[in-house]
Amino acid sequence: MKRINALLACLLTIMLIAGCSGVNSDASGQSTNSKKLVLGTSADYPPYEFHKKINGTDEIVGFDIEIAKELAKDMGAELVIEDMKFDSLLLALNSGKIDIAMAAMNPTEERKKNVDFSSIYYTSDQAVLVRAEDKDKYKTMDDLIGKNIGAQKSTIYEDIARAIPNAKVDALSKMSDILLSLESKRVDALIVELPVAESYEKNRSTLAIADARPKSEDNGYAVAVKKGREDLVSQMNKTIDRLMSEDKVKKYVTDATKLAEEGDSNIWTILVQYKSTFLSGVWWTLLLSLVTVVFGFILGVILVLMRRSRIKPFKWLAIAYIEFLRGTPLMVQLFIIYFGLPSIGIEFPKFIAGAIALSLNSAAYLAEIFRAGIESVDKGQLEAARSLGMSQSMAMRYIILPQALKQVLPAIGNEFVVIIKESSIVSLIGITDIMFQEEVVRGSTYAGLPPLIIAAVLYFILTFTCSKLLGVAERRLKASD
Known part of the structure; x- marks a missing residue:
């Protein structure tokens, strides 16, 4: 019994240490009051947010992250980044696990029923990403009728894909999983953000952007916050207005696109x-x-x-x-x-x-x-x-x-x-x-x-x-x- 008690005490200590290592990332809705701004994102979406080895250390980078840093700076808070699946972001936001959500998120009317949004900080077009050998097959959106279409779950791209007549939609949470579906020929095409498609086309010789261009009115991106946080929305809008007036958002996009360089696909490397x-x-x-x-x-x-x-x-x-x-x-x-x-x-x-x-x-x-x-x-x-x-x-x-x-x-x-x-x-x-x-x-x-x-x-x-x-x-x- 003494050995069992000692083992339990040791395990409890380990759990507390491990738990404390994540306490800062589990700060909830009041974290800005303790000088921390907890950002929830899905870091698999270059150039918006993605992982990158910098000086041997894995970091989450991207132009969404740079904007979030400016938001935290103007609030006098430390930015804490939580990486999770895209379809968990609003759940984490409403449960108080994060303060804001940024992941190329569109302020749709459906989402506005559950969360509040800042003003638009970036607008982009959509694209159709296909395998390189299929690039000439899809000249218009009509060419996608009846095809297997991939899209990120709970995004406007899933809505666009489902609007294509007779299309079979495969919606997954992580962009990397959707990309794997395309390369393994489980889907014929992906509906994605144009800058994201350009990033993958540049870094994967097996992929290409088709001539077909989806159309959507919801192509602007904003920061999501929990309902009732008007003070936080007001603070963020001031920072976004400043960044737009200084033309810094375009610079962040350019820098993040350059940072999303080609990776090595060799297993040993x-x-x-x-x-x-x-x-x-x-x-x-x-x-x-x-x-x-x-x-x-x-x-x-x-x-x-x-x-x-x-x-x-x-x-x-x-x-x-x-x-x-x-x-x-x-x-x-x-x-x-x-x-x-x-x-x-x-x-x-x-x-x-x-x-x-x-x-x-x-x-x-x-x-x-x-x-x-x-x-x-x-x-x-x-x-x-x-x-x-x-x-x-x-x-x-x-x-x-x-x-x-x-x-x-x-x-x-x-x-x-x-x-x-x-x-x-x-x-x-x-x-x-x-x-x-x-x-x-x-x-x-x-x-x-x-x-x-x-x-x-x-x-x-x-x-x-x-x-x-x-x-x-x-x-x-x-x-x-």
Whole structure:
């Protein structure tokens, strides 16, 4: 018990340290009062916002970022950047996780119902991005009728694509994923921002801009803020007016376009150049998996004991918990904990929110594994233990649980391997695990498949090592048989 308590204390300390490392990025609606302006963006959209290695350090750059820096400067605040998927930005804004959202966002009437916007700071046209060999196939928008069209989810480009007659629309959250769909021939064309299309055409010889030109009235971009923040909107509009009058926005666009230089798609070059990025992802994946394994295991044991309890409320509560957690998607549970709970005053840093979601979900499955193990032990052993004067809890602790654990160790090992793989879902809320870093590298290098292969190999190394270690533990336990 002393060892277990020491381990729990150590893990709690690690969680607090990891959580505190993300506290500044989890500052909510009042962060401007504490001299911090938290910007939410989707940094896979050059030249607006994208990742770039500068002096060996990964940074989020782009002309949206430069404008945000000016906004923070005029407010006397420090700019904190949160990178997340585009379709999570407004959710994060309304839950207070970020102060402003900038990601080439159009102030459409639908969005204005939920958030407020600054004045327009940039206007651009749209384009059709295709594979280079198909450039001459699409002269007008009519040539896209009945085709497979890709677009970023929850954007006006998705609306434009869906307005094309008989078109099959494939909408994804990350621009890098949509680009991969085009290169792998899953879609025939992409509807994107013209500067973004030009950036990808310049850096990928396999892509080209078609002659077809989409038309949309919603081609201006503004900064989104939470409803009711008129003071913040007023401050931002003053800065935007100043930048427009000084003609600085055009300069930011030119500089960001030059900065979005060609990346290297060679897998070995990428691995060497971004090894520190991938290793950082491995560290956070391992840490998150370790925390999940320990707390999920402990909670799973508690749940199975509650389910087998003679106290009916405990039994009903455990059954309801297990069935609900197993019957709902992990992504929904993660979003409720990270984005939903702040609305009732409960807020966690993103690492702790991710660990809680994974632990609660894993505990439900482990509880059923433990129940199967306990029921596999002959009931006569419990009766014998009770006849020798042992209490119910003592017999369970010293007689039943050790044997049950040995019986279900392979199933527990499989659950641990699943945890390592499922932890990739936390990239949705910005935890820099392997999958998050893979997307960063893919966006920085304009490479499609190589970063995915590197991520797959890293996950395989982790899960294979875990399986072998559990195999050693299983053989040692069997030695006593």
